[in-house]
Amino acid sequence: xxxxxxxxxxxxGLPVDRPPVWxxxxxxxxxPEYRKVREGRTFLDMCRDSDVACExxxxxxxxxxxxxxxxxxxxxxxxxxxxxxxxxxxxEGPKLHNPLRTAADVDAxxxxxxxxALPVVPETLRKFRAQRPETPILGFxxxxxxxxxxxxxxxxxxxxxxxKKMLLSEPARAHRVLDLLADVVGDYLQxxxxxxxxxxxxxxxxxxxxxxxEWQAFCLPxxxxxxARVKGAxxxxxxxxxxxxxxxxxxxxxxxxxxxxxxDVARARAELGTLPIQGxxxxxxxxxxxxxxxxxxxxICDAAGPVGHVFNLGHGVTPKTPIEGVEAMIxxxxxxxSTSAR
Amino acid sequence: xxxxxxxxxxxxGLPVDRPPVWxxxxxxxxxPEYRKVREGRTFLDMCRDSDVACExxxxxxxxxxxxxxxxxxxxxxxxxxxxxxxxxxxxEGPKLHNPLRTAADVDAxxxxxxxxALPVVPETLRKFRAQRPETPILGFxxxxxxxxxxxxxxxxxxxxxxxKKMLLSEPARAHRVLDLLADVVGDYLQxxxxxxxxxxxxxxxxxxxxxxxEWQAFCLPxxxxxxARVKGAxxxxxxxxxxxxxxxxxxxxxxxxxxxxxxDVARARAELGTLPIQGxxxxxxxxxxxxxxxxxxxxICDAAGPVGHVFNLGHGVTPKTPIEGVEAMIxxxxxxxSTSAR
Numbered sequence: 052x053x054x055x056x057x058x059x060x061x062x063x064g065l066p067v068d069r070p071p072v073w074x075x076x077x078x079x080x081x082x083p084e085y086r087k088v089r090e091g092r093t094f095l096d097m098c099r100d101s102d103v104a105c106e107x108x109x110x111x112x113x114x115x116x117x118x119x120x121x122x123x124x125x126x127x128x129x130x131x132x133x134x135x136x137x138x139x140x141x142x143e144g145p146k147l148h149n150p151l152r153t154a155a156d157v158d159a160x161x162x163x164x165x166x167x168a169l170p171v172v173p174e175t176l177r178k179f180r181a182q183r184p185e186t187p188i189l190g191f192x193x194x195x196x197x198x199x200x201x202x203x204x205x206x207x208x209x210x211x212x213x214x215k216k217m218l219l220s221e222p223a224r225a226h227r228v229l230d231l232l233a234d235v236v237g238d239y240l241q242x243x244x245x246x247x248x249x250x251x252x253x254x255x256x257x258x259x260x261x262x263x264x265e266w267q268a269f270c271l272p273x274x275x276x277x278x279a280r281v282k283g284a285x286x287x288x289x290x291x292x293x294x295x296x297x298x299x300x301x302x303x304x305x306x307x308x309x310x311x312x313x314x315d316v317a318r319a320r321a322e323l324g325t326l327p328i329q330g331x332x333x334x335x336x337x338x339x340x341x342x343x344x345x346x347x348x349x350x351i352c353d354a355a356g357p358v359g360h361v362f363n364l365g366h367g368v369t370p371k372t373p374i375e376g377v378e379a380m381i382x383x384x385x386x387x388x389s390t391s392a393r
Numbered sequence: 394x395x396x397x398x399x400x401x402x403x404x405x406g407l408p409v410d411r412p413p414v415w416x417x418x419x420x421x422x423x424x425p426e427y428r429k430v431r432e433g434r435t436f437l438d439m440c441r442d443s444d445v446a447c448e449x450x451x452x453x454x455x456x457x458x459x460x461x462x463x464x465x466x467x468x469x470x471x472x473x474x475x476x477x478x479x480x481x482x483x484x485e486g487p488k489l490h491n492p493l494r495t496a497a498d499v500d501a502x503x504x505x506x507x508x509x510a511l512p513v514v515p516e517t518l519r520k521f522r523a524q525r526p527e528t529p530i531l532g533f534x535x536x537x538x539x540x541x542x543x544x545x546x547x548x549x550x551x552x553x554x555x556x557k558k559m560l561l562s563e564p565a566r567a568h569r570v571l572d573l574l575a576d577v578v579g580d581y582l583q584x585x586x587x588x589x590x591x592x593x594x595x596x597x598x599x600x601x602x603x604x605x606x607e608w609q610a611f612c613l614p615x616x617x618x619x620x621a622r623v624k625g626a627x628x629x630x631x632x633x634x635x636x637x638x639x640x641x642x643x644x645x646x647x648x649x650x651x652x653x654x655x656x657d658v659a660r661a662r663a664e665l666g667t668l669p670i671q672g673x674x675x676x677x678x679x680x681x682x683x684x685x686x687x688x689x690x691x692x693i694c695d696a697a698g699p700v701g702h703v704f705n706l707g708h709g710v711t712p713k714t715p716i717e718g719v720e721a722m723i724x725x726x727x728x729x730x731s732t733s734a735r
Contacts, residue, residue: 212677219681262675263657294637295655313637315605333604339561
């Protein structure tokens with residue numbers, strides 16, 4: 052079975068020879084070939100050049116023969132296209148220089164035409180498809196709530212106090228921004244499908260900071276609105292810390308649910324039924340012995356069952372991850388061919 | 394109903410006039426009177442002086458008329474008593490200077506006699522009881538796994554790579570430390586009960602970083618072992634991010650389960666049955682308008698039901714929390730008297 056069929060079938064809940072495998076942040080700093088390209092360039096330089104983005108997108112595909120690529124980019128290109136100045140300070144994560152705090156800040160947001168404002172990812176998708184036609188490539192975007200978090204807070208945060216203050220004190224304002232973001236995110240994901248993405252993933256990294264009632268009020272409607280705009284390829288939903296609202300994730304309209312590593316896969320199956328799932332090895336498990344990685348991979352695949360499972364980590368791979376750990380994970384997933392045939 | 398009866402009954406699932414209310418880290422930097430005592434002293438200075446510890450323990454009780462005090466101390470006094478050097482760097486959190494990495498590091502750990510090695514908290518409990526006899530006071534300790542995290546990592550961490558490496562590569566060594574910690578933690582909690590604590594809380598702050606199989610292998614047995622050593626007062630279990638293993642928390646042997654703010658209280662009730670619960674307002678909700686705080690408090694109390702519920706935050710109060718937010722929360726819980734009588 053070729054990788055296109057394997058990934059496409061798994062994302063649609065159709066039979067496969069074994070689960071496809073790719074992993075979040077697979078083009079990243081844990082790879083020496085990535086660090087070499089990164090030298091003398093900022094992270095945003097790399098995101099803005101489709102030749103460079105394509106090169107690093109290809110690296111893990113060539114090294115590990117993953118069943119999918121994920122386009123190299125960053126979720127903060129959308130806020131940037133809407134008029135927020137974004138920089139990355141070394142070792143400090145993103146900084147958004149004009150955060151949304153007042154009604155006037157919200158009024159000043161632009162609604163970009165995504166094809167004009169965000170051309171790099173579509174170009175990268177086309178270049179990848181020309182250079183590695185045998186491997187499917189996924190697109191992605193940040194979810195509206197996660198983008199709102201960065202845009203209001205002005206960067207990463209431990210407690211997200213400013214964001215939560217907006218939800219509590221100015222809910223109508225928050226909904227206005229979330230609706231706008233949902234439309235832009237939806238259009239951007241559709242643009243990626245139209246540029247050849249075999250599927251798209253929406254990352255709601257920070258949704259897990261919310262109590263269940265706030266998640267239902269702010270996250271769920273904005274995810275629904277964004278995903279409703281996307282046709283023609285499977286749409287994957289991913290949130291860190293998604294156990295508290297796992298039972299509600301069917302309502303997002305997503306075709307595939309990504310699982311945080313803290314989610315018990317058997318319970319997720321019971322909750323989600325036949326909805327395809329993706330995940331969910333703890334990224335830090337890759338620092339362990341090969342035999343422990345192999346055992347954990349097989350336990351996840353056993354619990355997920357042979358149909359409707361895309362193997363992945365439960366969160367992005369971390370910069371210091373040993374390559375041998377990644378190799379052990381990939382090898383174990385590829386052993387599943389014989390297991391399923393038993 | 395006096396506070397002793399109200400708290401004692403709620404912790405035991407017996408009828409109350411309204412839920413008792415206290416909150417995690419209630420003696421802390423959000424209070425101007427605390428910041429005044431803190432001036433010119435390090436955090437550890439305060440933990441080492443039972444007069445100072447008693448003074449700040451009393452502050453929120455006097456200001457808000459909470460239904461319980463929690464003794465002022467830190468969970469890292471146990472590692473210190475076992476031979477780990479602990480300091481707090483300004484703005485950086487704890488630093489443990491000789492982290493556990495090798496078998497020899499583990500061999501060097503002392504098993505302290507808790508009454509000799511950790512006299513400050515028992516003294517503080519006795520002083521508080523003499524000065525505020527009308528208010529019950531709770532004791533606490535860090536859970537074995539959370540203490541292991543700090544002791545192996547040498548401080549706080551985002552990914553806890555060193556700790557997880559020990560679990561993956563040297564599980565027998567990890568179990569050896571966890572067993573030792575469980576015995577010390579259990580003895581220390583019993584010492585606090587013997588010194589007049591009306592209940593004790595075990596904080597497994599970092600248990601939520603583990604995948605469910607690792608939680609069952611490392612956290613659960615060490616909590617069981619610690620709690621089994623404690624008799625004569627209700628034992629409260631608290632973990633951040635506890636939704637993934639909420640259904641297993643009955644097995645800890647705890648008398649009361651603390652809920653993270655991401656846990657839906659109605660689902661917790663369904664999962665835990667009549668086991669008393671504690672929680673679970675998002676600490677950041679206290680930054681919102683008074684009316685929103687009031688609505689959230691009532692929603693939590695309605696979902697919890699009138700019996701077997703201790704009102705609390707879902708995590709510790711944060712340093713910048715507005716006092717008015719805390720006042721609105723306490724006032725709303727105290728309104729429950731009339732609600733329950735309806």
